[in-house]
Amino acid sequence: MNTIQTMNPQTKEELFVEILLRLADDRLILGHRLSEWAGHGPELEEDLALANTALDMIGHASALYAYAADIDGKPDEDHYAYFRDDLDFKNIALVELPKGDFAFTIARQFLFSAYSYFLYRDLIGLVDDDQFKGMLQKHFKEIKYHLRHSREWILRLGDGTETSHIKLQKAFDELWMYTGEMFAMDNLDQKAIEHSLFTDVSKCKEEWINLVSSTLEEATINVPDNNQYMYNGARKGLHTEHLGYLLAQMQFLRRSYPDAEWK
Amino acid sequence: METQKQLDEFQIRIDNGEKIEPKDWMPERYRKQLIRIMSQHAHSEIVGMLPEGNWITRAPSLKRKMVLLAKVQDEAGHGLYLYSGTETLGVKRKDLVEDYLYGTAKYSSIFNYPTLTYADICVIGWLVDGAAIVNQTMLAKSSYGPYARANLRICKEESFHKKQGYEMLAKMASGTPDQQKMAQDAVNRWWWPTLMMFGPHDSDSPNSAELIKWGVKTKTNDELRRHFVDRTVMEAEAIGITLPDPDLRYNEETGHWDFGDIPWDEFWSVVKGDGPMNRERIKARRKAYEEGEWVRKAATEYARKKKLKEEKAS
Numbered sequence: 356m357n358t359i360q361t362m363n364p365q366t367k368e369e370l371f372v373e374i375l376l377r378l379a380d381d382r383l384i385l386g387h388r389l390s391e392w393a394g395h396g397p398e399l400e401e402d403l404a405l406a407n408t409a410l411d412m413i414g415h416a417s418a419l420y421a422y423a424a425d426i427d428g429k430p431d432e433d434h435y436a437y438f439r440d441d442l443d444f445k446n447i448a449l450v451e452l453p454k455g456d457f458a459f460t461i462a463r464q465f466l467f468s469a470y471s472y473f474l475y476r477d478l479i480g481l482v483d484d485d486q487f488k489g490m491l492q493k494h495f496k497e498i499k500y501h502l503r504h505s506r507e508w509i510l511r512l513g514d515g516t517e518t519s520h521i522k523l524q525k526a527f528d529e530l531w532m533y534t535g536e537m538f539a540m541d542n543l544d545q546k547a548i549e550h551s552l553f554t555d556v557s558k559c560k561e562e563w564i565n566l567v568s569s570t571l572e573e574a575t576i577n578v579p580d581n582n583q584y585m586y587n588g589a590r591k592g593l594h595t596e597h598l599g600y601l602l603a604q605m606q607f608l609r610r611s612y613p614d615a616e617w618k
Numbered sequence: 619m620e621t622q623k624q625l626d627e628f629q630i631r632i633d634n635g636e637k638i639e640p641k642d643w644m645p646e647r648y649r650k651q652l653i654r655i656m657s658q659h660a661h662s663e664i665v666g667m668l669p670e671g672n673w674i675t676r677a678p679s680l681k682r683k684m685v686l687l688a689k690v691q692d693e694a695g696h697g698l699y700l701y702s703g704t705e706t707l708g709v710k711r712k713d714l715v716e717d718y719l720y721g722t723a724k725y726s727s728i729f730n731y732p733t734l735t736y737a738d739i740c741v742i743g744w745l746v747d748g749a750a751i752v753n754q755t756m757l758a759k760s761s762y763g764p765y766a767r768a769n770l771r772i773c774k775e776e777s778f779h780k781k782q783g784y785e786m787l788a789k790m791a792s793g794t795p796d797q798q799k800m801a802q803d804a805v806n807r808w809w810w811p812t813l814m815m816f817g818p819h820d821s822d823s824p825n826s827a828e829l830i831k832w833g834v835k836t837k838t839n840d841e842l843r844r845h846f847v848d849r850t851v852m853e854a855e856a857i858g859i860t861l862p863d864p865d866l867r868y869n870e871e872t873g874h875w876d877f878g879d880i881p882w883d884e885f886w887s888v889v890k891g892d893g894p895m896n897r898e899r900i901k902a903r904r905k906a907y908e909e910g911e912w913v914r915k916a917a918t919e920y921a922r923k924k925k926l927k928e929e930k931a932s
Contacts, residue, residue, distance in 0.1 A: 383680075390674045390683070393690045394667035395902070397910025398917075399698050402667070406691035410684060417680045433679050457913050514923065515916025522912070608678045608736055615794045617678035 364543065367550050371484075372427045373445070374547050376435060377590060379419035380446035383436055384598070385467060386412030387605060388454045397457050404504055408464065411497040418490050433618075437609040441599050442592035449533035451589075451598040458512055458522035463530055465505035469566050470537045471498045473559035481554050506570055513574025520575065527571065528579050535585025538563070620645055632833045637763040640706035648832055651825065652762050653707050654723075655834065657714040660700035661725035663693045665718075665899050669733040670742060678736060685782055686739060692775045699771070703764040719904050727885065728815050730893035737790055737797075737804035743783015745805070745812040745850070747776045752846045753816065761833030788857040805854070806862045813877070814885045816843040844874050851875050 364370040389409035396402035420432035429435070449467060454460050475495045482488050512519040538560040547553035568578050589595070609617065625645060631638065638644055667690050674690065677683035701711040717723040728746055733739060751773055758769040790801040817823055817839040829835040837845075847866075854861050865878035887893065 387675060390687055393674055393687065394664075394671040395906040396694075397906070397913035399664070399694055399701070401910075401913070402694040403691060403698065406687055406694065410687050410691065413680060413684055413687070417684070420680070436680055437678075457910070511917050511920040512913070515920040516912065518912045519916030519919075604675050608676050612678075612794060612796055615678075615797050616789060618681050 364546075367552070368426050370543070370547050370550060371552050372423045373543055374552050375419045375423040375426075375487075377445045379416040379423065379435065380444050381450050381467075382412040382419070383416035384444070384446045384601065385450035385463075386410075386416060387601060388450065388452075389460070389464070391454050392460065401457075405460070408501050408504070411494075411501065415490075415494045415497070418494075422486065422490065433609070437606050441594055441602060444592070444594065444598060444602070445590050446594075446598075447533070447536040448586050448589040448595050449530065449536065451595060451601060452530075452533065453597055455526065455529075456522060458519065459526040459529070461505055461508045461512065462523060462526035464501065465509050465570070466530060466534055466567065467537075468498060468502040468505050469563055470559075472502050473562050474554065474556060477554040477556075477559055481551060483551060509570055509576070510574045513571070513576045523574070524576050527576060531579035531581075532584055533586050536587055536589060539585075539587055539590075541590065629831075632761050632831075635833075636761075637766065638761050639763045647828075648834075649707050651829060651832070651834060652765065653704055653709055653714075655829075656700055656704040656707070656765055656768075657709075657717070658724055658726075660697050660704060660714070661718040661723060662729065663697035663700060665725045665729045665903060667693050668899055668902055669729055669731070669895075670739060672733045673736055673739050676736070677739075682736075682786070689743070689779050689782070692779070696768075696772050696775070699768050703768045706764050715907065719900065719907055724889065726815060727888040727893060728811050730888050730895045730899060731807070731811055732895050734807075735800045735804060737787065737800035738808070740783045740787035740790060740801070741804040741808045743779050744787050744853070745808050746815070747780040747783060748850065748853075749812050749815045749846050751776045751780060752842050756835060756837050756842065759836055765834075784853065784857075787859070791857045791859050802859060805859050809862050810881055810884075811888075813843060813847070813880050814882075814888075816840075816846070818882070818885070847875050847877055 364373050386409045389405050389412065392405040393402065393409075396405055416436070417432045420435045423429070424431050424434060449463060452459075452463070455463075472495075475491050475498055479488060479491050479495060482491070509523070512523040514520070538557050540555070540557055544553055544556070548555055564581070571578050586595075587593075624643060628638075628643065628645060628648075638648075670686060670693075671690050674683060674686050677686050701714060704714060705711060714723070718725055733742070754769045754773045754776065758766055758773055760766040760769065787801055787804075790797040792798075793801075820826055820838045820840045823839050826835070826838055830838065851861065851866065863878045865876065867876055868874075869876045888896065891897075
C-alpha cells in the first residue's frame with residue numbers, strides 16, 4: 356500500500372523529509388478540519404479562537420513543508436499539500452475524522468495539542484538543525500495556547516450541563532481508538548532517532564496520559580479503556596475513508612488548473 | 619421628556635465636532651439610529667463570513683488559504699467589537715443577534731449573493747471591501763465615539779483585505795485564459811450589487827438627512843458611491859478588467875465618472891428577503907446559533923458552579 360520510497364528512506368536527508376512531512380501532514384489536515392468551523396461556531400469568540408488555531412496549524416504545516424521542499428528539491432510547500440494522493444499522506448487518522456460537533460472538535464484538539472506539546476518539547480531539546488529547531492520553538496508557543504484553550508473547554512463541557520457532559524464523554528469514547536497512533540513507533544521513527552531527527556514518542560505517552568487523565572477527571576469525564584482496539588497504519592497510507600473527500604475538496608481547484616499561478 | 623434645550627445643546631456639541639460618549643446625554647432617536655446602524659454593521663460582518671468561508675477549504679494554495687482564513691477571522695473580530703460598541707448604548711448582544719436571526723434587523727444585502735468561483739473571493743476583497751472602506755472611512759469620523767473608533771480600526775484591516783483581493787485578482791486577470799475568464803465573470807456579477815451597497819439614491823433615503831445632521835454620517839449615499847466609482851474605474855483599467863457598464867464615461871464638466879442606472883428593483887427585492895442566498899444565509903446562521911446553544915449554556919453553568927465553589931472556599 357506504499358511507495359518503496361516512502362517506506363525506505365535511504366539517506367539522512369530523505370529520512371528528515373519524511374519526519375517533516377509526518378509533522379506537517381498532521382497539522383495541515385487538522386487545521387483544515389478546524390477551518391471548516393469558520394462562520395459556524397457556537398459563539399463569536401469561538402469562531403475567532405477556532406480560526407486562530409486553524410491558522411496556526413496550517414502555518415506550521417506550511418513552514419514544515421517549505422523546509423522539506425528545500426531539502427527534497429521540490430518546487431514549494433504547495434507541492435505536498437496539493438499534489439499528493441491519499442496513500443502519500445502521512446498524518447494519523449485522528450486528525451482526518453470529520454469535525455463532528457463542538458464537543459468532538461474540542462476533545463480531539465485537546466488530545467492532539469497535549470500530544471504536540473510533549474512531542475515538540477522533546478524535539479526542541481534534541482534536534483541539532485538550527486532552522487528546524489527555530490521553527491519548533493516558534494510553533495511550541497502557539498501549541499501551548501491551543502492546549503490551554505482546549506483544556507479550558509474540556510472542563511467547561513465536562514462539568515457544565517448534563518447535555519454537554521454526555522456529548523463530551525461520547526466524543527472521547529469515539530476518539531480513543533485513534534489515539535494509539537500518536538505513540539506508535541515504526542522503523543522509520545527508529546532510524547530517525549538514531550540520526551537525532553526524532554524523539555522516542557512512546558516515552559512521552561505516560562506524561563500525555565497523566566495530563567489527559569487528570570484533566571478528564573477534573574472534568575468528571577471517564578477516561579476510556581486504553582486496552583481497546585487501536586487504529587493503526589495511517590502514517591503508512593492506510594487512512595480512513597474520510598481523507599479522500601477532504602483532499603478532493605482541498606485540491607480540486609489547484610489540480611484543475613495546474614498551469615495557473617495562485618500564490 | 620427631551621427638552622428643546624437639551625436637543626439644542628446636543629446639536630451644538632455635534633456642530634462643534636465633539637464626540638458623543640456612552641455616558642453623555644443623547645436624544646432617544648440618536649440612540650435608536652446608532653443601535654440600528656451599528657448592529658446592522660455587526661450582523662453584516664458575521665453574515666459576510668459565510669460567502670468567503672465557502673472557499674477556505676478549496677483555496678488554491680496554502681498562502682491563499684491562510685490569507686482567507688485570516689480575513690474571515692478578522693471579520694469575526696469586527697463583529698465582536700461592533701457588538702461591544704453597540705452594547706454601550708444599553709442593549710445586549712444576544713437580543714441584537716436574535717433580532718436579525720428571527721426578527722426584522724437587516725444586514726448588508728451584498729452577502730446574499732453566492733461565491734461561485736475563487737475569483738469571487740478576490741472581487742469581494744477588491745470591490746466589496748473597497749466599498750466598505752469608503753463608507754467606513756467616513757464613519758470613522760462619526761459623532762459617536764465608540765463607533766468612530768471601531769471604524770478606524772476596521773478600516774485598517776479592510777485596507778489590507780482590499781489590497782490582497784486586488785493583487786490576486788490582478789494575477790488572475792493576467793493569468794491563464796481560464797483565470798481571466800473567472801476574474802471577469804466575477805466582476806460582472808459583483809459590480810452592480812457593490813454599487814447598491816451605498817444604499818438608495820439620496821432622494822429615496824429617508825434616514826440620510828437626520829444622520830448627517832447628527833454627524834453620524836458626513837456624506838450622502840450618492841456622494842460616497844460617486845467617490846467609489848471614480849477610484850475603482852482606474853483600478854479596473856490598471857489590471858485589464860472591464861466594468862460591466864456601457865454607460866460608464868468620464869464627465870469633463872463634473873470631473874467624475876458617470877455611470878448607468880443601478881437596477882433598484884433587484885436592490886429592493888434582495889433587501890426584502892428575495893435574493894439568491896437570503897434564505898440560505900439566515901438558515902446557516904440560525905443553525906450555528908441553535909447548535910451552539912448547548913455550548914453557551916455549558917459555559918454559563920460551569921462559570922456559575924465555579925463561582926459557587928470559590929465562594930464556599932472563602
